[in-house]
Amino acid sequence: MSLLSFLTRRLALAIVVLIGLSILLFLIARVLPGDPARIALGPRAPEYAVEALRKQMNLDKPLYTQYYLWITSLLKGDLGISLLSRRPVQEDIKEYFPATFEEVLLAAIILSVGGIGLGILAAKYSNSWLDGIVRIFAYLGIVTPAFVWAILLLLIFGYWVPIFPIQGRFSPGITLPPTITGMLTLDSLLTGNWATFWDALKHLILPSLALAMAPMAQAARIMRSSLCADMGADHVYALTAYGVPENRILTKYLSRLSLIPTISIMSLDIVSLFAAAFVVELVFNFPGLSRYGMQAILNKDLNAISGVLLIFGVLFTLITILIDLIVAYLDPRIRLQRKSI
Amino acid sequence: MYSKILKKFGVVLVVSLILALVASCGQAQPTPTASSPSATPTTPAYTPKAEDYIIRTTEDWPTYIDPAVGNDFSDSIALVNLYDSLVFPTPTGDVKPCIAESWDVSDDHLTYTFHLRHGVKFHNGDELTAEDVEFSMKRLLTIGEGFAYIFSPYIQDCTATDTYTVKITLKKPFGPFINALPRFYILNKRQVMEHIEKPGQYGDFGDYGKKWLLTNDAGSGPYKVKEMKMEEYLLAEKFDDYWGGWDPDAPKFFKESATSEPATEYALFAKRELEITDELLPLETYNSIAKINGATVVAFLNGNNFNIMLNTKKPPTDDIHFRKALAYCFDYDQVVSSIYPGCVQSRGPVPSVIPGHDPNVFQYHRDLDKAKAELAQSKYADKLDQYPISLSWCAEAPEEEKVALLFQANAAELGIKVQITKKPFGSMEADAQSVETTPNASLIFVASHYAEAGAMLMSRYHSSSCGSWEQCEWLQDPEIDQMIVDALATVDKQERFQKYYAIQEKIVDLCPTIWVFDQAERRAYQSAYVYWPAGEAAQSNKVYVPIMGYGMYAHDMKVYPEKRAELLSKP
Numbered sequence: 035m036s037l038l039s040f041l042t043r044r045l046a047l048a049i050v051v052l053i054g055l056s057i058l059l060f061l062i063a064r065v066l067p068g069d070p071a072r073i074a075l076g077p078r079a080p081e082y083a084v085e086a087l088r089k090q091m092n093l094d095k096p097l098y099t100q101y102y103l104w105i106t107s108l109l110k111g112d113l114g115i116s117l118l119s120r121r122p123v124q125e126d127i128k129e130y131f132p133a134t135f136e137e138v139l140l141a142a143i144i145l146s147v148g149g150i151g152l153g154i155l156a157a158k159y160s161n162s163w164l165d166g167i168v169r170i171f172a173y174l175g176i177v178t179p180a181f182v183w184a185i186l187l188l189l190i191f192g193y194w195v196p197i198f199p200i201q202g203r204f205s206p207g208i209t210l211p212p213t214i215t216g217m218l219t220l221d222s223l224l225t226g227n228w229a230t231f232w233d234a235l236k237h238l239i240l241p242s243l244a245l246a247m248a249p250m251a252q253a254a255r256i257m258r259s260s261l262c263a264d265m266g267a268d269h270v271y272a273l274t275a276y277g278v279p280e281n282r283i284l285t286k287y288l289s290r291l292s293l294i295p296t297i298s299i300m301s302l303d304i305v306s307l308f309a310a311a312f313v314v315e316l317v318f319n320f321p322g323l324s325r326y327g328m329q330a331i332l333n334k335d336l337n338a339i340s341g342v343l344l345i346f347g348v349l350f351t352l353i354t355i356l357i358d359l360i361v362a363y364l365d366p367r368i369r370l371q372r373k374s375i
Numbered sequence: 376m377y378s379k380i381l382k383k384f385g386v387v388l389v390v391s392l393i394l395a396l397v398a399s400c401g402q403a404q405p406t407p408t409a410s411s412p413s414a415t416p417t418t419p420a421y422t423p424k425a426e427d428y429i430i431r432t433t434e435d436w437p438t439y440i441d442p443a444v445g446n447d448f449s450d451s452i453a454l455v456n457l458y459d460s461l462v463f464p465t466p467t468g469d470v471k472p473c474i475a476e477s478w479d480v481s482d483d484h485l486t487y488t489f490h491l492r493h494g495v496k497f498h499n500g501d502e503l504t505a506e507d508v509e510f511s512m513k514r515l516l517t518i519g520e521g522f523a524y525i526f527s528p529y530i531q532d533c534t535a536t537d538t539y540t541v542k543i544t545l546k547k548p549f550g551p552f553i554n555a556l557p558r559f560y561i562l563n564k565r566q567v568m569e570h571i572e573k574p575g576q577y578g579d580f581g582d583y584g585k586k587w588l589l590t591n592d593a594g595s596g597p598y599k600v601k602e603m604k605m606e607e608y609l610l611a612e613k614f615d616d617y618w619g620g621w622d623p624d625a626p627k628f629f630k631e632s633a634t635s636e637p638a639t640e641y642a643l644f645a646k647r648e649l650e651i652t653d654e655l656l657p658l659e660t661y662n663s664i665a666k667i668n669g670a671t672v673v674a675f676l677n678g679n680n681f682n683i684m685l686n687t688k689k690p691p692t693d694d695i696h697f698r699k700a701l702a703y704c705f706d707y708d709q710v711v712s713s714i715y716p717g718c719v720q721s722r723g724p725v726p727s728v729i730p731g732h733d734p735n736v737f738q739y740h741r742d743l744d745k746a747k748a749e750l751a752q753s754k755y756a757d758k759l760d761q762y763p764i765s766l767s768w769c770a771e772a773p774e775e776e777k778v779a780l781l782f783q784a785n786a787a788e789l790g791i792k793v794q795i796t797k798k799p800f801g802s803m804e805a806d807a808q809s810v811e812t813t814p815n816a817s818l819i820f821v822a823s824h825y826a827e828a829g830a831m832l833m834s835r836y837h838s839s840s841c842g843s844w845e846q847c848e849w850l851q852d853p854e855i856d857q858m859i860v861d862a863l864a865t866v867d868k869q870e871r872f873q874k875y876y877a878i879q880e881k882i883v884d885l886c887p888t889i890w891v892f893d894q895a896e897r898r899a900y901q902s903a904y905v906y907w908p909a910g911e912a913a914q915s916n917k918v919y920v921p922i923m924g925y926g927m928y929a930h931d932m933k934v935y936p937e938k939r940a941e942l943l944s945k946p
Binding site: 082086118121185201318319 | 610
């Protein structure tokens with residue numbers, strides 16, 4: 035199977051998954067308890083105002099009609115009005131998604147570099163003090179939820195050693211770059227605004243670090259275990275016998291092999307960062323999509339819930355395809371297997 | 376050899392990176408700005424900058440700054456600072472002139488004529504006229520959101536009769552009408568009309584400017600929107616031409632942020648980047664903040680109360696003796712001393728700071744003998760096993776679980792079983808929509824809509840509120856309904872209050888609710904460099920303005936940046 039046909043097949047499957055997802059999340063959003071229009075306007079709003087909102091939201095129509103209207107609007111790029119922000123959901127997503135995306139992107143970089151790096155170090159010096167430290171860090175990291183990391187980091191680096199800002203995306207008085215991607219760090223880089231870049235990056239570091247800690251610890255453990263297991267393989271003895279330096283074996287041959295399970299796990303971890311981000315965004319008052327999504331769920335903001343879940347669903351699908359491609363690149367057996375099909 | 380070099384290199388690299396990061400972060404602290412007083416110079420020659428005169432507070436989010444949309448705590452704080460109303464509330468629960476300098480009332484109490492102050496400027500420089508008042512009232516009633524529910528049952532028409540006179544006609548007499556008017560905010564008609572989007576759901580008025588007013592204001596209040604970031608904060612700056620004038624130490628900026636995370640608020644407060652906390656923090660956090668130099672924690676009764684609402688149409692709480700047994704067995708002292716310290720046990724359905732509260736109405740106390748005697752008279756006395764009580768408490772208010780467990784333990788002393796369910800507020804709202812789904816007992820906080828007993832009695836015990844979470848009792852008593860309507864239609868204040876007293880007495884006798892406590896709103900503030908009238912009043916055990924949001928009226932606050940700088944200079 036060629037790469038092109040593999041991709042085509044995966045994308046076709048992804049479309050089926052997304053259609054299923056759209057039905058599922060449409061239904062999930064509607065089985066949450068409470069009348070969305072009444073929740074949005076409050077218990078004291080007169081019935082005529084609530085009724086008008088129900089009509090505007092098509093809540094007065096049968097469920098299948100609601101789905102039809104919702105999906106046709108969706109195909110036109112219209113996700114409806116958010117009951118919470120009172121704006122079109124796509125406007126909200128456009129504003130909040132880049133914030134969460136750059137937060138998760140930085141977290142992904144930290145967890146990839148940190149997780150793989152620490153795993154290699156721990157494996158190379160297995161059973162030494164360095165390995166012990168990494169192991170303790172890994173256990174601590176795995177058992178500590180992101181919100182606890184967020185609070186700890188906030189108190190340490192925001193209060194006791196106040197070197198990082200602890201709320202928002204930028205400091206007041208900072209000149210914001212023109213919106214290109216919506217990601218402050220990237221936009222300020224593209225426009226050469228270094229002061230804003232640095233300020234935005236500093237606002238990102240603590241939230242991203244809090245997000246990355248647990249999956250980084252997990253990745254380090256998997257990487258170490260995988261490397262240690264492969265170190266006893268025959269081909270490693272053969273390479274050693276041929277006089278290939280230990281570090282070369284580790285970084286060139288073994289790491290590539292061990293990266294396969296690590297990357298597979300990391301990819302799922304990275305996607306789940308979007309879900310974990312909501313508590314972190316709450317702690318740091320970070321205006322991101324995850325917090326927006328959580329608020330939407332608590333307030334039964336149907337259109338916003340659907341919009342956010344759809345975005346995350348699409349992301350999940352795309353990232354898993356991307357990871358499949360990376361794994362295929364790293365593991366010749368998978369490529370060969372495809373060719374033989 | 377190679378591996379040792381790699382190891383050393385790795386350690387050196389990591390340490391260097393950390394050091395570089397720490398060093399560069401330290402150097403790159405933002406220049407002194409509104410949000411970073413930690414970087415302000417702290418020498419004796421310190422000269423405050425405009426941005427140092429700021430009051431920063433936090434509140435639950437989202438915040439709607441459109442007067443025809445917003446009506447919760449966070450919205451109210453923004454509205455009282457951005458907009459003016461015809462009258463302004465006072466600590467006694469009365470009102471004083473504001474945009475209306477005076478008013479006349481017709482003999483039949485159906486027509487109110489307001490004479491407006493001349494020369495009041497909107498934030499864009501336009502003069503406020505009667506036409507703006509007419510437009511604002513019609514807009515509020517048409518949209519029907521926000522505080523419209525207070526006025527829509529009563530207002531027939533609102534007309535500008537000349538530039539500075541506006542006439543409001545009522546459908547029926549509404550005794551507390553003037554006292555309710557602080558909840559009506561005036562917008563600049565011309566400015567709103569410039570920003571309407573068509574087509575919209577309001578015909579010729581398009582969207583009535585709702586989208587624009589999400590992030591902009593069209594008011595004449597002491598502050599104007601400088602920056603409104605949905606989901607994040609509202610930053611408002613002083614309106615120099617405010618008709619009410621300014622104290623030289625008044626805040627030049629007012630910021631309301633969207634966070635109520637205890638650790639975040641503690642850190643911000645300690646760094647002097649937060650002047651007044653919200654009222655939502657756990658007790659432990661207030662206790663920690665109280666230890667910070669220059670911090671004061673105050674608690675003041677805010678006109679809200681906490682209720683155990685008993686479903687009077689569902690067995691076994693449909694039996695009055697059963698309800699009274701529960702009211703007598705409940706340990707009120709335990710709640711106000713340990714679970715919600717600072718709060719006071721309620722006396723009847725109207726909080727004690729709300730005008731029209733009856734200070735002599737009967738108050739239930741824990742008395743097991745009376746509880747047993749009442750239970751013995753109940754038709755369920757010998758069938759308690761068959762009638763367990765269902766109880767729901769709100770998942771968003773964790774402390775309520777302790778009250779639920781206490782209620783369960785107290786009821787067990789009488790042999791009554793209580794089945795506790797933790798529910799999101801959305802579920803509780805849904806449950807309240809029918810008698811069958813409403814549990815026997817619901818734990819709920821309630822706020823008065825405006826500062827008079829009639830507001831609380833109407834929203835809590837009139838049959839029109841059945842089906843909403845505000846009345847899980849399903850009282851549906853035609854006599855009480857009539858008494859409430861009659862009281863609200865009574866224009867003479869003394870007479871109206873007497874009627875309120877009679878209603879309270881009757882309701883207490885029916886015992887549809889266990890009135891647990893009147894809520895004390897707890898906040899911490901930087902008393903070392905902030906003068907906050909509501910905080911000062913609380914320290915002197917005085918009532919400030921018992922209307923949601925008015926405690927945060929920034930115009931009357933004062934900030935002393937030199938004192939803040941002095942605090943920051945201390946280790």
